[in-house]
Amino acid sequence: xxxxxxxxxxxxxxxxxxxxxxxxxxxxxxxxxxxxxxxxxxxxxxxxxxxxxxxxxxxxxxxxxxxxxxxxxxxxxxxxxxxxxxxxxxxxxxxxxxxxxxxxxxxxxxxxxxxxxxxxxxxxxxxxxxxxxxxxxxxxxxxxxxxxxxxxxxxxxxxxxxxxxxxxxxxxx
Amino acid sequence: xxxxxxxxxxxxxxxxxxxxxxxxxxxxxxxxxxxxxxxxxxxxxxxxxxxxxxxxxxxxxxxxxxxxxxxxxxxxxxxxxxxxxxxxxxxxxxxxxxxxxxxxxxxxxxxxxxxxxxxxx
Numbered sequence: 001x002x003x004x005x006x007x008x009x010x011x012x013x014x015x016x017x018x019x020x021x022x023x024x025x026x027x028x029x030x031x032x033x034x035x036x037x038x039x040x041x042x043x044x045x046x047x048x049x050x051x052x053x054x055x056x057x058x059x060x061x062x063x064x065x066x067x068x069x070x071x072x073x074x075x076x077x078x079x080x081x082x083x084x085x086x087x088x089x090x091x092x093x094x095x096x097x098x099x100x101x102x103x104x105x106x107x108x109x110x111x112x113x114x115x116x117x118x119x120x121x122x123x124x125x126x127x128x129x130x131x132x133x134x135x136x137x138x139x140x141x142x143x144x145x146x147x148x149x150x151x152x153x154x155x156x157x158x159x160x161x162x163x164x165x166x167x168x169x170x171x172x173x
Numbered sequence: 174x175x176x177x178x179x180x181x182x183x184x185x186x187x188x189x190x191x192x193x194x195x196x197x198x199x200x201x202x203x204x205x206x207x208x209x210x211x212x213x214x215x216x217x218x219x220x221x222x223x224x225x226x227x228x229x230x231x232x233x234x235x236x237x238x239x240x241x242x243x244x245x246x247x248x249x250x251x252x253x254x255x256x257x258x259x260x261x262x263x264x265x266x267x268x269x270x271x272x273x274x275x276x277x278x279x280x281x282x283x284x285x286x287x288x289x290x291x292x293x294x
Contacts, residue, residue: 006284006287010284029213030213031210031213031256033210033252033253033254033256033257034254042252102223103223103227128227128230129223129224129226129227129230130227130230130231130234132227133227133228133231133252134252135252136252136253138210138211138224138253139210139211139223139224
């Protein structure tokens with residue numbers, strides 16, 4: 001009997017595609033923008049939260065310290081969960097926490113800080129969300145660990161106990 | 174003479190309207206090609222989320238500054254990756270995506286061609 005190559009090839013290709021796509025189903029379909037290792041921080045200017053003074057990123061991240069940029073908002077529920085970790089991190093000596101108040105009402109933000117206490121060393125506001133875009137952030141909360149004007153780590157979503165410990169490990173070195 | 178001046182005024186009024194509309198259209202066209210990252214499955218144009226609204230105002234601002242469509246895509250791609258574009262550019266990550274339909278077309282064509290040849294014989 002003559003072997004027909006066509007049905008065999010078709011079946012074979014079908015199986016390859018089937019398993020390819022089947023494996024693909026298991027991948028998480030929530031996309032998170034990745035950053036390359038040691039990416040430079042973007043340059044931006046923003047307004048200080050408590051005054052009308054404009055400040056740029058070179059002035060904020062000038063020191064020889066670790067910086068933690070935390071994007072938060074009073075209307076953001078997960079921000080409340082990570083607040084206690086920020087307060088703990090604030091006790092670290094060589095870490096400066098920069099808060100970026102994202103698209104918030106000033107009065108609400110002030111109430112939020114009064115109620116839960118203020119873990120931020122520097123507080124800047126981002127009324128129209130454009131500074132957050134400079135950072136490639138797409139929601140709140142998002143956190144960046146910065147040293148020497150380079151991004152060492154990016155946390156999407158609230159800080160957890162594990163990520164707090166990881167930050168503490170990173171800033172020891 | 175006066176009539177000419179009136180015409181001139183009317184001309185400029187309509188002129189500014191036209192350029193404004195053009196910019197708005199380009200802004201819409203760009204935002205329709207951007208994927209909203211928190212409301213996945215929707216474009217930035219369709220979405221009313223905080224992220225999408227920020228991107229919309231960013232695109233409007235960039236257009237005002239005189240950036241081209243490509244420059245805006247490049248700016249956003251650097252921050253959010255290829256995924257933000259609905260129409261991904263041809264690169265080593267996407268060549269399979271672009272060439273697969275063509276390959277399938279050729280493969281299917283070959284099958285049909287072969288079947289016809291067998292029938293003829």
